Amino acid sequence: MPDADELVANALAAVRGTDVRQAERQLDQLMVGTGAADGTTAVDAALLRRLVRGLSRLWPRGWQPVDVDRITSRRLDAHAVRLVRAAMAAQRRDQADPVPAWWDDQLRELVATEGAADGSVLAGWASREGLDRADALRTAVDALALVESLPPIAVLRPPPGTTGAVTARPGGVARSGSPMLDRVRALLAKAESTTFPAEAEALTAKAQELIARHSIDEALLAAGAERGDQPGGVRLSTDTPYAGAKALLVQEVAAANRCEAVWSDDLGFTTVLGWPADLVAVELLYTSLLVQATAAMLRGRAERRPGSGRRTKVWDESFLNAFALRIGERLRTATEAATDAADRAAAETAGAERLLPVLAARGEAVRERLDTLFPGVTRHRLSVRDAEGWSSGTSAADRASLDVGGGRKPRQVPGGPDRRPPERR
Numbered sequence: 001m002p003d004a005d006e007l008v009a010n011a012l013a014a015v016r017g018t019d020v021r022q023a024e025r026q027l028d029q030l031m032v033g034t035g036a037a038d039g040t041t042a043v044d045a046a047l048l049r050r051l052v053r054g055l056s057r058l059w060p061r062g063w064q065p066v067d068v069d070r071i072t073s074r075r076l077d078a079h080a081v082r083l084v085r086a087a088m089a090a091q092r093r094d095q096a097d098p099v100p101a102w103w104d105d106q107l108r109e110l111v112a113t114e115g116a117a118d119g120s121v122l123a124g125w126a127s128r129e130g131l132d133r134a135d136a137l138r139t140a141v142d143a144l145a146l147v148e149s150l151p152p153i154a155v156l157r158p159p160p161g162t163t164g165a166v167t168a169r170p171g172g173v174a175r176s177g178s179p180m181l182d183r184v185r186a187l188l189a190k191a192e193s194t195t196f197p198a199e200a201e202a203l204t205a206k207a208q209e210l211i212a213r214h215s216i217d218e219a220l221l222a223a224g225a226e227r228g229d230q231p232g233g234v235r236l237s238t239d240t241p242y243a244g245a246k247a248l249l250v251q252e253v254a255a256a257n258r259c260e261a262v263w264s265d266d267l268g269f270t271t272v273l274g275w276p277a278d279l280v281a282v283e284l285l286y287t288s289l290l291v292q293a294t295a296a297m298l299r300g301r302a303e304r305r306p307g308s309g310r311r312t313k314v315w316d317e318s319f320l321n322a323f324a325l326r327i328g329e330r331l332r333t334a335t336e337a338a339t340d341a342a343d344r345a346a347a348e349t350a351g352a353e354r355l356l357p358v359l360a361a362r363g364e365a366v367r368e369r370l371d372t373l374f375p376g377v378t379r380h381r382l383s384v385r386d387a388e389g390w391s392s393g394t395s396a397a398d399r400a401s402l403d404v405g406g407g408r409k410p411r412q413v414p415g416g417p418d419r420r421p422p423e424r425r
Helices: 004-016 019-034 039-063 063-076 078-093 101-110 120-129 131-151 177-193 195-227 243-256 276-302 312-350 355-373 385-395
Strands: 232-238 262-263 269-274
Touching: 004 019, 004 039, 004 131, 019 131, 039 078, 039 120, 039 131, 063 078, 063 131, 063 232, 078 101, 078 120, 078 131, 120 131, 177 195, 177 276, 195 276, 195 355, 232 276, 232 312, 243 262, 243 269, 243 276, 243 312, 262 355, 269 276, 269 355, 276 312, 276 385, 312 355
Parallel strands: none
Antiparallel strands: 232 269, 262 269
């Protein structure tokens, strides 16, 4: 009989192929095991070893625990998701130092890191999931095939075991202690809960105004300290349904907060590049606005004319695209108003050393980071295929004046099925 590693390799090769019967035969071989008294235990240990090895190879290729969890949820079932989480916990126990704190934070949010580090991980997982051995082995091989097939992606932060892993500054939503961020979260929570669109948009605009002021303060502090920091990045889920509309919303929120966004449609996420305070803003706002846009879309469906509901998906996409573009304009208006006010204040106190050159230099650093990580990026155009959905989405994001801080009124987004939103990355 083949040994356990060979049995796993054969099953994996068969699952990757097109011969369904051969794949089932190889899974049957896994069921039988090596023929030794501990053959099934040896198979479990071999599967876990290879899965852990596959995960450890992903980290230097740009993947992070949340990215692996996201792609597993996108392509496999919930059983496989929990298996991969258990395997990541097992891999962490053998991970070479240094391991950054943000890495462990991600992993802790997915799964507890305690427990066995041998083949019993699979047995324990299968028992918790209520899977018989055949289904457990099939799920484990599918998970292994996925992990080993993932391509390299942009390395946003130094991974564990590399130089700079501990000193790298985190990018993403801060978990603790900023009074300003607490105020922003409170405003966005109110915006998500209200049933009045005008109130929701006014609250969101106020949140953007606070975020813009905080970002400006951070920029001035960084310029004065000369710490030599570099722009970072986060990945935000833009999965189906309506992945393109979600990616457009990320881009609009990113642009309003001096960030760059790149959509990886096949992998179900958008990468946002920017400075730490701005990345926090994008992640907070996108999460909230996605909730608000979905609620507005559902209300809009209920308000449609009788007999116009035959193409709900097309209407939804047009609605969400229009909503994203309108909200983007309003967020930029709030940012511009806060920037103008801060620049005037800086001119009065600092003379010739104005705010705008500082922001321009930071923006250029973000664009250089974009060119480094995504040298072959292309633009994609989204088509508007439903005039009613476009008009309704624009109205949903335009029912209230968001002229906070004295900014100019945003231009009207024209409706009509032949109009297309501007190109984006």
